Amino acid sequence: MSIAENFILALNEAFSKGNISIEQFKNYLKKVYNPLVNPTIKNKSDIETMALNLIEDLDNEPKPEPVKKPAPKPKPTSVQFFGDNSIAEINIYTGQDERTNVFTFDQTYSDYIPSIVAELENVGSRMKNIKYTMYMKVIFSRYEPKEEKNQYTTTKLPKLSDEDISSFQHKVIGNKVRDYIKYLGEDRFKYSSKIEDFMKNGSGFRFVCITKFNINVARYNPVGTGSYIPTPSWISLKKATINIKNKDEQCFKWALLCSVFLEELKGTIKNESKYHFDRVSIWKQFENRFNFNGLNYPVINEDIEKFEEFNDSLCVVVLTYDEQGKIIPDYISNR
Numbered sequence: 001m002s003i004a005e006n007f008i009l010a011l012n013e014a015f016s017k018g019n020i021s022i023e024q025f026k027n028y029l030k031k032v033y034n035p036l037v038n039p040t041i042k043n044k045s046d047i048e049t050m051a052l053n054l055i056e057d058l059d060n061e062p063k064p065e066p067v068k069k070p071a072p073k074p075k076p077t078s079v080q081f082f083g084d085n086s087i088a089e090i091n092i093y094t095g096q097d098e099r100t101n102v103f104t105f106d107q108t109y110s111d112y113i114p115s116i117v118a119e120l121e122n123v124g125s126r127m128k129n130i131k132y133t134m135y136m137k138v139i140f141s142r143y144e145p146k147e148e149k150n151q152y153t154t155t156k157l158p159k160l161s162d163e164d165i166s167s168f169q170h171k172v173i174g175n176k177v178r179d180y181i182k183y184l185g186e187d188r189f190k191y192s193s194k195i196e197d198f199m200k201n202g203s204g205f206r207f208v209c210i211t212k213f214n215i216n217v218a219r220y221n222p223v224g225t226g227s228y229i230p231t232p233s234w235i236s237l238k239k240a241t242i243n244i245k246n247k248d249e250q251c252f253k254w255a256l257l258c259s260v261f262l263e264e265l266k267g268t269i270k271n272e273s274k275y276h277f278d279r280v281s282i283w284k285q286f287e288n289r290f291n292f293n294g295l296n297y298p299v300i301n302e303d304i305e306k307f308e309e310f311n312d313s314l315c316v317v318v319l320t321y322d323e324q325g326k327i328i329p330d331y332i333s334n335r
Helices: 003-016 022-033 044-060 105-127 177-200 251-266 280-289 301-310
Strands: 078-082 087-093 130-147 154-166 170-172 206-219 317-321 327-332
Touching (some): 078 105, 087 105, 105 177, 130 177, 251 280
Antiparallel strands (some): 087 206, 130 170, 130 206, 317 327
16 A cells, blocks of 8 residues: 555544544645645655654644533433332433443443432332342444445444443342442442453443443342251252251352252262262262352352352352242342
């Protein structure tokens, strides 16, 4: 590619980035293609000199301020309850889109914390104890080159990506506002890290805006996750569960090992009826197959998340039951 062609490409890129105006762009093109307009251009070296001068001019010229367009009017916040009001979905719309790219993640997230807390408090007043997971609908964009036929210019077209960014699940007992604020503050850094990872991992995308906060809420009925608790008869009579009779508070560990290695263990024994699968001693042989370091017992959801980080081959799902005997999820892996 000749110097003149490279110069035209550089001009087009400078224009597409807003570094030069349309009039400047046209004038520079006339200088390159019509020597009568600029008699000093007689050969390739003159064109190269002009290109270098242009680059120097662009570096010294003040960059234009981005035009801030008003955000479109957002949809009203919606809250829907399901079933016996034990499940709810909250949608908070920001009104931001790709046309209003004057926001930062921290700015938008901080601005909406009061609204999120207010809606969680409202839903929590009906359920008393809740567990929730929040998702953000985030728009990213990047520019992709597109060659045009019969021209030397390269245009850059914006490509948008609409991504769901999820947080970790949290439990709040007693509808305490300070807990909502605490978790939202902690999640801010987790969200920011996820967004940065998405942009850094070769995607070429940059953050544009948050369009929606989606919060899934469920009534939470705390049950012990420490030492042995007898299984309710309506479950034990189904003969479909194993309840480890541990005397420590590591119920999570023994239940998980039983779930993962039960079939492997059955393949090594001849008579299952003589085996007591509910004894801790049976499962100690598998204790070193996973990394349980750093867990606090009895575990909470944050400990399960930590366990998954240490053992990336596993995705954990924990089920519990409500007052009506319905099986409901207590923890679902984000993977």
